[in-house]
Amino acid sequence: MAKGASVSGFPEWLPSQRVVEQTLIDTLRHVFELNGFIGIETRAVEPGASLLKKGETSKEIYLLSRLQEVGHEDGKPVDDRLGLHFDLTVPLSRYVVENSGHLTFPFKRWQIQKVWRGERPQEGRFREFVQADIDVIGNGELPDHYEVEVPLVMVSALEEMRAYGLPKATVHANNRKLSEGFYRGLGLSDIEGVLREIDKLDKIGADEVAELLVKDCGASPAQAKACLELAELTADSGSELKAGFDQLCASHGIDQDSDAYQLAIEGLNTLAMIVDEADKIRPGAVIADLKIARGLDYYTGSVYETFLDGAQSLGSICSGGRYDNLASQGSKTYPGVGLSIGLSRLLSYLLNQVGAQASRVSPASVLVAVWNEDERTTSNHLADALRKRGIAADVAPTAAKIGKQIKYADHLGIPYVWFPAQADASSEADQSNQVKNIVTGEQEAADPVSWTPDSLYAQQQVESKA
Numbered sequence: 182m183a184k185g186a187s188v189s190g191f192p193e194w195l196p197s198q199r200v201v202e203q204t205l206i207d208t209l210r211h212v213f214e215l216n217g218f219i220g221i222e223t224r225a226v227e228p229g230a231s232l233l234k235k236g237e238t239s240k241e242i243y244l245l246s247r248l249q250e251v252g253h254e255d256g257k258p259v260d261d262r263l264g265l266h267f268d269l270t271v272p273l274s275r276y277v278v279e280n281s282g283h284l285t286f287p288f289k290r291w292q293i294q295k296v297w298r299g300e301r302p303q304e305g306r307f308r309e310f311v312q313a314d315i316d317v318i319g320n321g322e323l324p325d326h327y328e329v330e331v332p333l334v335m336v337s338a339l340e341e342m343r344a345y346g347l348p349k350a351t352v353h354a355n356n357r358k359l360s361e362g363f364y365r366g367l368g369l370s371d372i373e374g375v376l377r378e379i380d381k382l383d384k385i386g387a388d389e390v391a392e393l394l395v396k397d398c399g400a401s402p403a404q405a406k407a408c409l410e411l412a413e414l415t416a417d418s419g420s421e422l423k424a425g426f427d428q429l430c431a432s433h434g435i436d437q438d439s440d441a442y443q444l445a446i447e448g449l450n451t452l453a454m455i456v457d458e459a460d461k462i463r464p465g466a467v468i469a470d471l472k473i474a475r476g477l478d479y480y481t482g483s484v485y486e487t488f489l490d491g492a493q494s495l496g497s498i499c500s501g502g503r504y505d506n507l508a509s510q511g512s513k514t515y516p517g518v519g520l521s522i523g524l525s526r527l528l529s530y531l532l533n534q535v536g537a538q539a540s541r542v543s544p545a546s547v548l549v550a551v552w553n554e555d556e557r558t559t560s561n562h563l564a565d566a567l568r569k570r571g572i573a574a575d576v577a578p579t580a581a582k583i584g585k586q587i588k589y590a591d592h593l594g595i596p597y598v599w600f601p602a603q604a605d606a607s608s609e610a611d612q613s614n615q616v617k618n619i620v621t622g623e624q625e626a627a628d629p630v631s632w633t634p635d636s637l638y639a640q641q642q643v644e645s646k647a
Contacts, residue, residue: 190300190308192525200539202311202528204643205342206293209313209522212338213291216330218315221290223272230260231271241298242267265297269314270479270501270519274508277318277515286320286515287327293524305495305529314501316519318508323516325451328483328503329458329467335487335499335520336466346535346645347527348489350499352459353415353470356452356483357502359426360474362445363411366435367404374398379412380474383496387412407433412472418460419453422469451483481505485520492534498527536646541594545575546639547616548590549599553580559601563614566629567599572639574599587619596620596638599627 187193194202210220232242243265266272269292277288293313302308315334317327332352339350360379361372369375378393387409394405410429416422426449427437435442452469459467475484482503489498501520508515531537547567549560560576567574575595577586583600590598600615617624620638633639 190302190306192307192309192529194528197539197542198528198532200542200641201345201532201537201643202524204345204539205524205528205531206311206313208341209293209338209524210291212334212341213315216289216334216337218289218291218334221276221292222294223266223269223276223292225265225295226263227266227272227275228260229258229262229264231275232264232267233259241300243297243299267298268296269294269312269521270316270504270507273314273316273318273517273519274515277508277517278510281320281510281513281515286318287323288318289315290318291315304533305526307525310523310525311528313522313524314519316501316517318515318517320515321513323518325454326458327518328451329455331501331518331520332455332467332485332487333459333463335522336463338522339487339499342527342531344645345531345537345643347531348491350487350489351465352467352485352487352499353473354452354455354467354483354485355469355471355473356448357474357480358448358482359445359452360411360448360471362441362443362448363426363430363435364408366430366439366441366445367400367407367433369398369400369404369408371398375400375408376474379408379472382412382472414469414471416456416469417465419457422453422456423449448482455483475500475502479504479507483518487520487522489530492530495526495530498523498530531645537643538646539594540640540642540644541596543575543593543595544641545573545593545595546634546641547572547574547597547599548586548593548595549574549576550583550586550601551577551580552601552603556580556601563599563601563629570630572634587617591619597634599629 226245229244244259245263277284291314293311295309296312297309299308300306315331317323317331336350336352339347360376364372364375375394375398378390378398382390391405391409394400394408395402414425414429416425430442456467456469473484473486480502482505484502485500486497487499489495499520499522503518505516506514508517549564551557551560564574564576577589587598596618598617598619602612602614604612613626614629615624616627616632618638
């Protein structure tokens with residue numbers, strides 16, 4: 182792209198940065214598939230009618246128009262136009278319905294793909310970015326043990342990234358039924374509105390959220406205060422969660438025989454199960470945090486946000502939840518639970534805050550030198566012999582002076598330069614193939630059918646300055 186022609190919010194990574202991104206993608210895919218998740222890819226566009234159902238994110242949708250239609254869209258309803266998907270969950274619901282006859286349920290899928298949102302670009306937030314999702318979809322029903330499995334798989338994937346400098350990740354979980362039951366017990370009726378405002382706590386603070394609850398959701402100051410008190414409740418165990426919740430209900434006069442309390446307890450029991458069961462496998466990985474709300478309105482049960490130790494300014498880097506009504510076909514429903522990593526946001530943090538970098542730009546570990554253009558075929562054959570053995574090899578672009586060829590390899594981070602044998606050379610050494618480690622300066626005779634690079638230099642890796 183020409184200088185000055187960049188578009189805000191649409192990142193283009195340099196080759197070395199792309200190596201870090203691809204390493205993250207490969208790491209996630211490896212962990213997801215270790216846990217039995219199946220990869221899919223969906224189209225980039227969905228009908229406006231599907232995208233517009235999903236709450237405030239609807240305001241950020243990019244709609245598509247053909248060039249000859251620009252300026253003539255007024256008569257066409259937004260519902261009938263195509264828009265770029267803003268997440269991977271809405272496309273998944275459509276994909277499951279359309280392909281239900283070909284899928285085995287529960288359907289465990291991973292998906293790593295670009296999404297688009299027309300929000301204001303800022304550090305770590307983009308208009309075009311990559312998301313990495315895992316979801317489990319049931320046919321008619323979905324056991325709640327998947328509400329434990331999914332966050333633990335994500336934590337496992339994030340743990341693998343600690344080798345690149347990522348801090349420890351903790352999943353904060355809540356349950357929509359718990360929150361809804363408490364709000365109804367207080368006498369509130371605009372539950373979706375309250376959840377949307379509570380979801381803004383980390384962004385605008387408690388005082389502004391309280392004002393919005395009163396102004397937009399019909400809450401009294403006392404009810405708004407109670408909602409904020411619920412949001413302050415955290416727990417590391419199911420028993421601690423229930424004790425804290427019952428104490429809060431008692432202080433606000435919520436009757437334990439009421440329908441509202443029973444709804445809340447249904448959600449609380451699920452949340453307690455998640456925290457306790459997760460603790461048995463990975464202690465401390467999942468905690469109960471009742472300020473987690475998730476602004477998207479398709480979540481019906483458990484909701485999750487994931488935070489990194491010492492990176493509060495970054496906010497949540499992985500979120501999701503349980504949805505029972507997003508995908509349906511007539512009377513048949515496909516409930517699901519899933520989590521999504523904002524991969525581009527995570528990449529930006531690793532590059533700019535942690536100092537993650539590629540050990541080298543080129544994936545090749547060997548550059549085969551070219552003595553002169555008439556002998557390029559010999560160099561090509563040597564490179565091909567190495568590649569057949571799984572050793573990534575490139576060939577020098579020109580038959581320049583050897584010093585320039587070595588400098589070229591050094592710029593790309595290629596650790597080895599291979600010098601083809603010269604039959605008419607005067608020295609015995611030059612009559613055999615030689616390979617030079619330009620990092621250490623060591624040089625030795627080598628046979629392309631048996632030589633193996635040192636594992637320390639052979640692999641292209643991601644390193645952290647932290």
